[in-house]
Amino acid sequence: xxxxxxxxxxxxxxxxxxxxxxxxxxxxxxxxxxxxxxxxxxxxxxxxxxxxxxxxxxxxxxxxxxxxxxxxxxxxxxxxxxxxxxxxxxxxxxxxxxxxxxxxxxxxxxxxxxxxxxxxxxxxxxxxxxxxxxxxxxxxxxxxxxxxxxxxxxxxxxxxxxxxxxxxxxxxxxxxxxxxxxxxxxxxxxxxxxxxxxxxxxxxxxxxxxxxxxxxxxxxxxxxxxxxxxxxxxxxxxxxxxxxxxxxxxxxxxxxxxxxxxxxxxx
Amino acid sequence: xxxxxxxxxxxxxxxxxxxxxxxxxxxxxxxxxxxxxxxxxxxxxxxxxxxxxxxxxxxxxxxxxxxxxxxxxxxxxxxxxxxxxxxxxxxxxxxxxxxxxxxxxxxxxxxxxxxxxxxxxxxxxxxxxxxxxxxxxxxxxxxxxxxxxxxxxxxxxxxxxxxxxxxxxxxxxxxxxxxxxxxxxxxxxxxxxxxxxxxxxxxxxxxxxxxxxxxxxxxxxxxxxxxxxxxxxx
Numbered sequence: 029x030x031x032x033x034x035x036x037x038x039x040x041x042x043x044x045x046x047x048x049x050x051x052x053x054x055x056x057x058x059x060x061x062x063x064x065x066x067x068x069x070x071x072x073x074x075x076x077x078x079x080x081x082x083x084x085x086x087x088x089x090x091x092x093x094x095x096x097x098x099x100x101x102x103x104x105x106x107x108x109x110x111x112x113x114x115x116x117x118x119x120x121x122x123x124x125x126x127x128x129x130x131x132x133x134x135x136x137x138x139x140x141x142x143x144x145x146x147x148x149x150x151x152x153x154x155x156x157x158x159x160x161x162x163x164x165x166x167x168x169x170x171x172x173x174x175x176x177x178x179x180x181x182x183x184x185x186x187x188x189x190x191x192x193x194x195x196x197x198x199x200x201x202x203x204x205x206x207x208x209x210x211x212x213x214x215x216x217x218x219x220x221x222x223x224x225x226x227x228x229x230x231x232x233x234x235x236x237x238x239x240x241x242x243x244x245x246x247x248x249x250x251x252x253x254x255x256x257x258x259x260x261x262x263x264x265x266x267x268x269x270x271x272x273x274x275x276x277x278x279x280x281x282x283x284x285x286x287x288x289x290x291x292x293x294x295x
Numbered sequence: 296x297x298x299x300x301x302x303x304x305x306x307x308x309x310x311x312x313x314x315x316x317x318x319x320x321x322x323x324x325x326x327x328x329x330x331x332x333x334x335x336x337x338x339x340x341x342x343x344x345x346x347x348x349x350x351x352x353x354x355x356x357x358x359x360x361x362x363x364x365x366x367x368x369x370x371x372x373x374x375x376x377x378x379x380x381x382x383x384x385x386x387x388x389x390x391x392x393x394x395x396x397x398x399x400x401x402x403x404x405x406x407x408x409x410x411x412x413x414x415x416x417x418x419x420x421x422x423x424x425x426x427x428x429x430x431x432x433x434x435x436x437x438x439x440x441x442x443x444x445x446x447x448x449x450x451x452x453x454x455x456x457x458x459x460x461x462x463x464x465x466x467x468x469x470x471x472x473x474x475x476x477x478x479x480x481x482x483x484x485x486x487x488x489x490x491x492x493x494x495x496x497x498x499x500x501x502x503x504x505x506x507x508x509x510x511x512x513x514x515x516x517x518x519x520x521x522x523x524x525x526x527x528x529x
Contacts, residue, residue: 190368198387198388
């Protein structure tokens, strides 16, 4: 058999590993203090001294990207974790058991669906103050209904399969059937949902930061940097371009990786 | 031979307030193969599900003496969990019902795989990597893992092509003799039933219209519907 290279996997893995390396690097080392202003370096161009130039306050963009990537990653990651975890539990219970529990929980998620996530975020933030954790929590809650619906649909589809009956005949309990027998069969759907959710979370975080209720300055995140740079997009395009490119590559790597996994699972 | 494993009396089954099965009574003795024949939609699968406790809305009496009756399903493509390896699927009943450790379980699985004439290396494969016939052998193997006394086989060969059908039937016959299994064999194919069964129940529109020994049903059918079924097959 001829060896075939899986380009999705290779490119996705390279991008993701690079980005994770940058995130890790940003935790321990940045060329400059990401928050230090230097009026002499205002809008400095790309040079060896400043790899990506400087912004309107003379802050080193590369350092800020390193730190901002980390912030964005952990806000999006946390959001997806909360959404996935709660969504799986809710969807599994409602889809598998049906009946009154299903009715009640689904009406609650319907109600949650009706509230725009921005509004929900505003409520959470007004209760707990603004910051990365609050963004994570509010976006996570806003993500639960869509996750729950998808998982519920999958459970409805799979719970009457013959292999589920056969597991029941073998003596498997309800919990074991739900999470050991059924859940692994929806990993392809889950994976793509998580990936889409992750990308949405990155965008939502940027949106909230843009509105000024997300990550608070001087803390940087890629979304925050983009919104700060929008006033100078023509005079100093680097301020928006570099965080933007990093954001795109970050999301792209993730998507390619997801696609490669999905193909592998279905073959 | 008179020791019974299953006795059903006056069973009525309802689904969505509609009566599906009417006044079903029969008995399965130890080591006996009972065929259940009828056209599609007459309630054969519903009867199987009721006997196994999957369908719960019924009146009448089901007295199942056998512990943990098992079932072999019609479609070998949906009866094996696609996310698990064959070995895992076969070990599951042992994991849940016996105190065997991992090594013992593995040994039992290999023994059983040999019994259904499959290569033991198949344990490391996923169901999607197997053919229909192999999958049906795995399904049979899974039903046998706990050495049950009573198995319901719901059209176990109708999804397979003819040569594989013959092999699977041969295997079922052999296993049934070797392990003294009682079998309720559901089918719409009278030839298959004739090959395998000691007794036959003929079912029409949710009730049993004729029952008796296979020879007797085949050569001197009493009921009009049975005659019709036999005529259409010959």
